[in-house]
Every structure is written in C-alpha cells, then in structure tokens.
Amino acid sequence: MSKNLKRALKITFISMLSLIVIVLSAIAVAVNFVFTPEKLTPVVNQVANRTLNAQVEIGSVELTFFSSFPDFELKISDGRLVSKVFKDTLWQKSDTLLQFKKCAVSVNPLLYFQNNRVELRKFVFDDATIYAFIDSVGNPNWNIMRADASAVQQNADTVSSGFNSSININRVKFKDVSLIFDDRSTQMYSRIDSLNLDLKAFLSEDIADLRMKTSCKNILFWQDGELLANRIAFEFDTDLSLNRKTLFCNIERSSVNLNGISFDVGGSLHRDTIAKIIDVDLSYKLKTPDVATVLNMLPASVIKKSAVTAAGDVELSGSLKGAYGDKQVPVLTMLMKIQQASAHYKGMPYGIDNLTADLSCYLDVMKKKPSYLNMKIFRFQGAETDVLADGRIDDLMGDPLITFNTHAKVNFSALAKTFPLQDGVEMGGKVSADLKFKGRLSAVKEKDLGRLQIKGNVAIENVLFKDSNKDFNFKGNAKLGFIGDSSLAVGAKIYDLILKSRMGSAQVKQMSASVSTPVTEIDTTKVIPLDCKFALEEAKVIIGDTIRAYSQKTEASVGVRPSKMNVKKPVFDLYLRTDSLFMKANETRIGMDLAGFKISTFQGRDSLWHPKGTIGFNRLFFSTPEFGLPIRMQKTEVAFERNTVALRQAKVRIGHSDITATGSVSNLSKAIMKNELLTARLKVVSKRINCNQLIEALSGLENMDENAVETDTISSVSTDKARLFIVPKNVDLEFETNIGRVRYNHMIFENVRGKVQIKDQMINLENLSMKALDAMMRTSLLYKGDSSIDGYAGFNFDIYKINIGKLVTFIPELDTIVPMLRSFKGLVNFNIAAESRLDSLMNIRIPSLRAAVHIKGDSLVLLDGDTFRRLAKILMFKNKKENMFDSISVNITVDNGAVKVYPFVVEIDRYRAAVGGTQNLDMSFNYHVSILKSPLPFKAGVDLYGNLDKVKFRITRAKYKNMVSPVQIRQIDSTRINMGKVITSHFKRLVNN
Numbered sequence: 001m002s003k004n005l006k007r008a009l010k011i012t013f014i015s016m017l018s019l020i021v022i023v024l025s026a027i028a029v030a031v032n033f034v035f036t037p038e039k040l041t042p043v044v045n046q047v048a049n050r051t052l053n054a055q056v057e058i059g060s061v062e063l064t065f066f067s068s069f070p071d072f073e074l075k076i077s078d079g080r081l082v083s084k085v086f087k088d089t090l091w092q093k094s095d096t097l098l099q100f101k102k103c104a105v106s107v108n109p110l111l112y113f114q115n116n117r118v119e120l121r122k123f124v125f126d127d128a129t130i131y132a133f134i135d136s137v138g139n140p141n142w143n144i145m146r147a148d149a150s151a152v153q154q155n156a157d158t159v160s161s162g163f164n165s166s167i168n169i170n171r172v173k174f175k176d177v178s179l180i181f182d183d184r185s186t187q188m189y190s191r192i193d194s195l196n197l198d199l200k201a202f203l204s205e206d207i208a209d210l211r212m213k214t215s216c217k218n219i220l221f222w223q224d225g226e227l228l229a230n231r232i233a234f235e236f237d238t239d240l241s242l243n244r245k246t247l248f249c250n251i252e253r254s255s256v257n258l259n260g261i262s263f264d265v266g267g268s269l270h271r272d273t274i275a276k277i278i279d280v281d282l283s284y285k286l287k288t289p290d291v292a293t294v295l296n297m298l299p300a301s302v303i304k305k306s307a308v309t310a311a312g313d314v315e316l317s318g319s320l321k322g323a324y325g326d327k328q329v330p331v332l333t334m335l336m337k338i339q340q341a342s343a344h345y346k347g348m349p350y351g352i353d354n355l356t357a358d359l360s361c362y363l364d365v366m367k368k369k370p371s372y373l374n375m376k377i378f379r380f381q382g383a384e385t386d387v388l389a390d391g392r393i394d395d396l397m398g399d400p401l402i403t404f405n406t407h408a409k410v411n412f413s414a415l416a417k418t419f420p421l422q423d424g425v426e427m428g429g430k431v432s433a434d435l436k437f438k439g440r441l442s443a444v445k446e447k448d449l450g451r452l453q454i455k456g457n458v459a460i461e462n463v464l465f466k467d468s469n470k471d472f473n474f475k476g477n478a479k480l481g482f483i484g485d486s487s488l489a490v491g492a493k494i495y496d497l498i499l500k501s502r503m504g505s506a507q508v509k510q511m512s513a514s515v516s517t518p519v520t521e522i523d524t525t526k527v528i529p530l531d532c533k534f535a536l537e538e539a540k541v542i543i544g545d546t547i548r549a550y551s552q553k554t555e556a557s558v559g560v561r562p563s564k565m566n567v568k569k570p571v572f573d574l575y576l577r578t579d580s581l582f583m584k585a586n587e588t589r590i591g592m593d594l595a596g597f598k599i600s601t602f603q604g605r606d607s608l609w610h611p612k613g614t615i616g617f618n619r620l621f622f623s624t625p626e627f628g629l630p631i632r633m634q635k636t637e638v639a640f641e642r643n644t645v646a647l648r649q650a651k652v653r654i655g656h657s658d659i660t661a662t663g664s665v666s667n668l669s670k671a672i673m674k675n676e677l678l679t680a681r682l683k684v685v686s687k688r689i690n691c692n693q694l695i696e697a698l699s700g701l702e703n704m705d706e707n708a709v710e711t712d713t714i715s716s717v718s719t720d721k722a723r724l725f726i727v728p729k730n731v732d733l734e735f736e737t738n739i740g741r742v743r744y745n746h747m748i749f750e751n752v753r754g755k756v757q758i759k760d761q762m763i764n765l766e767n768l769s770m771k772a773l774d775a776m777m778r779t780s781l782l783y784k785g786d787s788s789i790d791g792y793a794g795f796n797f798d799i800y801k802i803n804i805g806k807l808v809t810f811i812p813e814l815d816t817i818v819p820m821l822r823s824f825k826g827l828v829n830f831n832i833a834a835e836s837r838l839d840s841l842m843n844i845r846i847p848s849l850r851a852a853v854h855i856k857g858d859s860l861v862l863l864d865g866d867t868f869r870r871l872a873k874i875l876m877f878k879n880k881k882e883n884m885f886d887s888i889s890v891n892i893t894v895d896n897g898a899v900k901v902y903p904f905v906v907e908i909d910r911y912r913a914a915v916g917g918t919q920n921l922d923m924s925f926n927y928h929v930s931i932l933k934s935p936l937p938f939k940a941g942v943d944l945y946g947n948l949d950k951v952k953f954r955i956t957r958a959k960y961k962n963m964v965s966p967v968q969i970r971q972i973d974s975t976r977i978n979m980g981k982v983i984t985s986h987f988k989r990l991v992n993n
Helices: 003-034 037-051 110-115 149-162 291-295 441-445 668-674 691-698 804-810 819-823 866-875 966-992
Strands: 054-064 072-083 096-107 117-134 166-183 188-203 207-216 218-223 226-229 234-243 248-258 261-272 277-286 308-325 331-345 352-363 372-382 385-394 401-411 425-440 453-467 472-483 490-500 504-516 530-543 547-562 570-585 588-603 609-624 627-641 644-654 657-666 678-686 731-744 747-759 762-772 775-785 791-803 827-838 850-862 883-895 898-908 911-920 925-933 940-947 950-956
Touching (some): 627 691
Antiparallel strands (some): 072 096, 166 188, 188 207, 188 218, 207 234, 218 226, 234 248, 261 277, 331 352, 401 425, 570 588, 588 609, 644 657, 747 762, 762 775, 791 827, 827 850, 925 940
C-alpha cells in the first residue's frame, strides 16, 4: 500500500471519527443541556395545546439517546388530554379523552436514511384511562386536530405522493389500561378493565400486517339501559392482514378465550369510507368441541378441574355479521348442540348418563328483527336425577316474554358424588318440580306479579347449598303449589329456612303463604289484583354488619291493586301484626311488642316508593349513640305518609322526663340510616322535664344512669354538672311547650310555656314564660356550643318581683357586675338583654359580656355593714342598722369589660340622692353619690372608690344634681333600651340566618 493511499485512508478515518464525535457531542449537548425535561416539557405543552383542539397537561417530557442507543426515546409522564369538541370552558367527564401515568416512544432515525424505513422500536402505555365518547348526533370526542380544509388536503396530497416508506412496529404494549366506549348515538356503553396489549405490525404502501395479543380482567356492556354482559374475562390472540387500498381486513388466525373457554375466530372486516361503516363478517366456534370442554365451563370456584371420561357430540358456533357505524351494530348468532353425551369424573361414584341440549340465540341490538333465545330441549340423566326442560325467551331487546316448562327430580346429595366439588363446597337434599311458567319481564319490573302464569308443584326437602370460601349457606324445606292458568296463584309452606352470605343472612323457622286473584275476569289493561297472606315464626334477618331484625311471630297480608292515578301502576296494601319486633342499624336500636302495621305504598314519577299508613304498638324502645338516653313509648299509634310521621298524644319517656307529643316528625328513616336531617314540629305537654339529663344525652355521653334518683333540693345538685355541650348537626326541631316542671342545673322552673327550636346546632327559646324562685319570668334565649370549651349565649330576661338574693343565685355573674346588690334586701323587677361567650362549665366569660340591665324596686332595705355604719354615722341616719329605700330604678350597661351605672335617684332616711359610676373587672369601682336633699344646709357629693375589701370615700361637690331630671332619665332609659335592642337583634339574626 502506497504512502499516499495510507495517508488518504488515515485522513478519511480521522475525518469520519471526528464527524461521529462531533455529532455525538452535539446530541449530548442537545439532550443534556438544550432538550432537558425542564425546558422541553413547557414547549411540548404549548405546541400540543396550539395544535390540538384540546387541553393538554403533561407532567414531564424527557428525551434520551445514549441510554437507548442507537434509538431516540421520548418518555412522557403524568399526562392528560381533555377534548374541546363539545365544551371550551366547563369540563365534563365525556371531555377527558386520555389520562396516563407513563408513556414511552422509541424510534431509530438511521434506518429511515439507510433503508427508507420508519422503525418504531417501542411504544409503551402504562396505567392509563381512555374515554371514547360519541354524542347523540355521532360526533366523537377524539376529533381534536386543528387544521383548515385546504391545509389538510394539501398535506394529504403531499404525503400520498411523497411518502412511500415502509413502517415497522416492533412493539406496542399497553399495561393496565381502562378503556371506556360510550356511544350515545346507538345507546351503547362498554368498559374494559385492566386491558393489556402486546402488538407488532408492519406497514407498507399496500399491505399492513398485524400480530396482536390482548387480555382484560372484565368486560361490561350496556345497550339501551340494559346490562347485557359483565364479569367476562377476555383474551384475544390474532393475525390480521389489511389491504390499505381496498381497506379489506382478513383475519387469518385468531382465538378468543372467554372465562377460560377458547374459541376459534375467522372472517373479515371491510371499511366503507363513503357510508362511514365497517362491514363485519366473523364466525366463531368452540376450539375443542367435546363434552369435556363443555364441562370445563362449569365455574371453577365450585367444581375442581379433574380428569373426566366423556363421550358424545358437541357443537358450539355462531357469527357476528352486519354493519357497524352510525346507529348500526352487527347481529350476533349462537348455536349450541349436545347429542347423547355422557361423562364420568375420575374417582367419583356417580356419572352423567345422558346430557342432551339444543340452544340457539339471535341477538339484534338495533331491533331490526326480533331477538330470541330458544332452548328446544335440555335433558340431564344420572346420579338419581332426571331433568327435562324446554323454554324460550322472545323479544329479548324489548319486553322479554319468557316461556319455561320442566319436569325434574334432582338429588343434590347424589350430584355431590358426581362432580368433584371444591373444598368447602357442599350440597344435599332433594327437589322435585313439575312446572310451567309464562310471563313477561315487565311484570316483575313493574311489580305486576299477578300477570305471571305459573302452574305446577315444587317440593324442596332438606336442600343444602354451602360454600365456606364465600361464606354462603342455604338450607331449607318447602312445598309450593301453583294453580294460576291466567294469573298468579300460589300456596306455599317453608320451614327451617337458613340463608347466609357475605351480604347478610336470613333465618325462618316456619313460613306459610298463599297468593290468589280476587277477580274472576282478568283485565289486561290494568294491574291484576292479588291477595297474599303470610305467617312467620321466629324470623331473623341480618344485612351486612349494620342492620339486624328479629320477629317472634308475625302474620301479614299484602294486597296488590291498580293505582287510581295510573291503572298500569300497582299499589301495595300491607297489614302486619307481630307479637315482638326488634331492629338494629349500626348502634341504633328499636324494639316493640304487640305491634301492628297498616301500610299502603305506590311508586311515584320519581321511581321512589311512597308509603303511608299507621303503626301501633303496646310498648316501644329506641336508643341511638347520638342521644345518650333510651326513649320509651307506651300504647301509641303513629300515622305516617311518605317520609313524615304524625304523632297524636304520643306518650314518651326519656330518663326522668315525660312527654306527650302531638305533631309531625320528618325524614326519620334517613336520619337513622344515612345521618340526614331530622325535622320535627311538635306540641309538647309534660309534667316534668330534666334538662340536665337531656343536655348530657344530646352531648352523646355514654353510660348515663337514667334511673338516678332525682331530688328537689337545690343544694343537693352540684352546679359542676352544668357543662358546655354541642347540639347535633342534622336536627331541625321545633316544640310548642306546656310543661309543669323543668329542672335545669340547680334551678327548678314551673309552668313553662313557649316555643323551643333546635336547629343549625343552636337552641333558641322564643318568648318563653315560666315561674321560678317565686317570681314570674319571660325570656328569649339563643345557645350555640362551638366546641367543648367555647360557646355562645344571647338572651333577654324579664323577671317580675324577684327576691334580690335569689336573683344573684339565679345569675351569679350579677355579683361581679353589680356587687352592691349584695347590700340590698327586697323584691325587684329585673330586665337584662345580654350576649357573651361561654367557658366549658357554661360560665359567662365576663370580658366578652355585652349587656343592658334595668333594675327597679320599691321598699328595698339597705343591709347593715361596715361601710353602711360609717356612712350612717357621718350622715347622722336615724336608723343606723337598716334603712329602707322608697323606690329605686337603675340602668346598667356592660361593654368591653366595663360596667357603667347610669345616675339614678334613691331616697333613704332623711336623704334624697343621685347615684352613678363605673365598675371594673378587677372588682375596683368608682361611684359618686350626689346629695340632693338632706338635713345639711348645703348640697354635697360623696365619691365611693376602691374595691370590696377596702372601700374609700370622700366628700365632694354634687356632680349629678342636674342629671336626674325627667328629661335626663328618659334619655338614660333610651340609651339602655337601644343597647338592649341591638343585642337582641344580633342573636335573633343568628337564628334567622
């Protein structure tokens, strides 16, 4: 090799190596510094939102090269695509076209330049939801490309003329994808759960070859509001070949597995771009057409997979043919024939001697032709069992007409020795039936059971079905006789019935029933009347972990008749009498004895049942954790209509409280079961009510002693028991009260009249009159407990002729607000309008108190005391032990922690004076007394200041000599009254809001 050639090769090698290094360096810089996820993600979001008629949200976009060399890989995470086809601003469920957790795309661009081939190495879709929606006029939500018609046409011409490369798809993989197809134009809804897909494809200019394997955990399918398929595990393995010019797809090799049963599928699909439909022509057949395969269709949860020797001919095949497109769905047909089959499981003492079946189905969901399911014959013989049956269901997609005839003798004990049952599965007993049935499904849906025609007999003897794995158990004996040629007529006797499942259980010792039609001529345009009579002994029902019911002995009758409003709708009349009935829902319990029910119910336009009637009982017991005391009622009849209960002189006992209630209670069942709002409007008459107990009960306190001895002695009741409580949320109660005696805290009130409202977690007493502490009272009050340590109270009290000492006992805070009251003795009229926050013991928080007080009294006595003796000596009182005021009228306001006593006139001994001043929260005060009339030849004043432990005074000039005229007193009264009105209106607004 010459030196020149070596030099040329060396230069070429170095140049190519340098070029490769430069290219790789450029790629490295671009990937690691230019196209970083932080920079690439917002750009992709912006471009996607500008290009598509959709809102695109992507969490992260990452471009890699070296980790996926020689391919470029694009990784996208946390993506969502919301279509704007139907809405531009307000998103709905039908707009969310795509949502995914991870998506990765890998391509090799070098193969395009080398071999004119586009190669998609990998497309992975993980944890995604696809919602494909078509509205009622055929518009899909996936039509999201933004482009005008000219641009689309120009691009299409360019692609068709310039792009002739082949496309090779190495791998497309979907993992855990939920696919929903909602077509409102054909009233079709389908959902595929946990879809997994593995796909390979090769696309050239003329041909597209596809290899696909897919599976899912469940397929759900609805058509015209009817559930047609559910709980179908599906696997599909196919090879497809598509002619891209003729749009004809040939399915060469395909298999379908439905719940473990395999079918071979073949045929073709042809797309008509003008009519916008797909012409479907598919056929299927059982992959292994033998008896063993049919036996494998039996549920594996009940029967073990075991070796079986079988003989006989089996055919199971069908087709799916027709057009799919706008308001068009293909027709499904199915044919199943089993001829003289027999089988014997290995190790089992019994076998199947003869199994013959002929079943065909035609299903047209578009209802162009009637759909049907026809069972010409079903015959099973073996294991002391002989079943012969035939039946047919016409008008499958409309109102199915079901015809069924059977003559059967079944020995389940022998069948348990024929099939290898799973561990924990048991069955036994005998059934014999000679039965003919004819009726439409609408008769069951519309509760027009009299239209069902059943004739024959059924005998059930010690039948047992048990599956310990599913916690299911059924055991029972019954004799049923049907004699209805043109309408339903039944005589039945059931005894020792046990039904248990994970949802609940039922147990009946004995039940007898009879059903007959009270009319001789059947009017097919109306609901057929029925008379049903039942008798139950020892019936027990359990639903889930929450609801339990028990009845000792019950007799009932149910009547069915046409509604007067719509003769095609039934009305049910129920009469029931039970010697005892007990129910439990969660921790709520209700029990009654000697109870009777008379109920009528009908179905309204809202599809809800609306009951009305009466319930009577000798005794009733009710308890709920939301209320700490049990409720007892005696000999009461309760009327109800829909969700409203009417009470008339209902006698109720709650702890120490007795109540006779008249009125209505609404939404009681929903309040118990769903914790919804309970509403009541009642007139309440009572001899006595213990509010201390009821408040504790409303607070949800447990283990309350309802039989604790109640005493009338005030000192024996601890005031520490009064504590803050929170009113339950979902109650709206209103009572008109007439109560002889009420106990609250250490107080006893008598002759209580007025309105009590419990609503929005507040208690409102409106214009309540009562007698307490030998005085007449009238009050309005609002209470609300925000928490166990903080609450609010607003009130307005008018008290007439009350002893001052008892007044301070009734309102202890007065001793803090007006400490001078302790120096007086006598009767006063007292008015207070106030609002304040409360502490955990329901004491008023003085700093938050705002109040307007008026005290008026005649012939009040000023009691002896150190301060009085000193004043009496200085002022030369005639009686230095006690002196009487002719009259007193005091206005006091409390605001921002300060007490203001407005000037008022008092007359004592030989003096007439005006008194006023202020009182502080630290119990310090500053009062002034202006002497207006006295034995002294001059007018003077006295300042009293200091605190209760050390009172100081000094002689000053009279400050109030011009402030106690009638005009000034009216102004002071107006100031106090206005403040009281402001306070009262404030807490009344809380009630109204």
